[in-house]
Amino acid sequence: MLELKHIAKTYKNGVNALYNINLKIDQGEFVYIIGPTGSGKSTLIKLLDGEEIPTKGKVEVAGINVGKLKHSKVPLYRRNIGVVFQDFRLLERKTVFENIAFALEVINVPKERIRKRVREVMNLVGLDDKGNSFPQELSGGQQQRVAIARAIANKPKLLIADEPTGNLDPQKSDEIMTL
Numbered sequence: 001m002l003e004l005k006h007i008a009k010t011y012k013n014g015v016n017a018l019y020n021i022n023l024k025i026d027q028g029e030f031v032y033i034i035g036p037t038g039s040g041k042s043t044l045i046k047l048l049d050g051e052e053i054p055t056k057g058k059v060e061v062a063g064i065n066v067g068k069l070k071h072s073k074v075p076l077y078r079r080n081i082g083v084v085f086q087d088f089r090l091l092e093r094k095t096v097f098e099n100i101a102f103a104l105e106v107i108n109v110p111k112e113r114i115r116k117r118v119r120e121v122m123n124l125v126g127l128d129d130k131g132n133s134f135p136q137e138l139s140g141g142q143q144q145r146v147a148i149a150r151a152i153a154n155k156p157k158l159l160i161a162d163e164p165t166g167n168l169d170p171q172k173s174d175e176i177m178t179l
């Protein structure tokens with residue numbers, strides 16, 4: 001499903017964020033990557049979703065060589081993966097409903113199907129009553145759940161979450177992991 005071979009990532013400013021990383025994850029696996037702040041966890045995720053390209057080595061996801069993807073092909077590739085970002089990246093001027101719907105609009109899902117699927121995932125993450133709220137009207141944990149709902153709306157083959165429980169108390173953390 002996913003394979004990293006001899007990956008190195010050096011940023012433009014000379015920081016070596018990753019060096020000789022090898023990783024293989026099969027379909028159906030649930031994997032945690034743990035490491036101190038600055039150790040390269042978010043960098044690894046950026047290589048997986050095509051935001052950054054590796055300085056060395058090969059990143060392969062579902063048979064696609066992600067590091068070699070043309071810029072124009074990245075959006076198409078991203079349809080197969082869902083990412084919950086460390087900083088959520090919700091659209092502040094859109095409601096919860098619109099934030100989730102947007103992920104489906106950009107891939108041209110018909111309007112009726114969007115409405116149905118958004119209600120489904122909002123229910124799944126326990127935010128049924130927050131559809132008309134704006135992100136800044138939500139708690140951190142609620143925003144996190146919107147980000148999760150958006151990431152799973154398209155039923156991606158791969159779901160990546162960057163510290164999905166970083167801002168939550170232990171009980172909410174358990175709920176998010178179960179989700």
Ligand SMILES: Nc1ncnc2c1ncn2[C@@H]1O[C@H](COP(=O)(O)OP(=O)(O)OP(=O)(O)O)[C@@H](O)[C@H]1O
Nearest residue numbers: 011012013015017036037038039040041042043044
């Ligand atoms: N765009 C960038 N340009 C230059 N250096 C960067 C960039 N992004 C990250 N770095 C550096 O790369 C290293 C790894 O950063 P990264 O964000 O991957 O760490 P992390 O493990 O996610 O940390 P945290 O737990 O704090 O989120 C750090 O030294 C960081 O300063």
Ligand SMILES: [Mg+2]
Nearest residue numbers: 041042086162
């Ligand atoms: Mg990080």
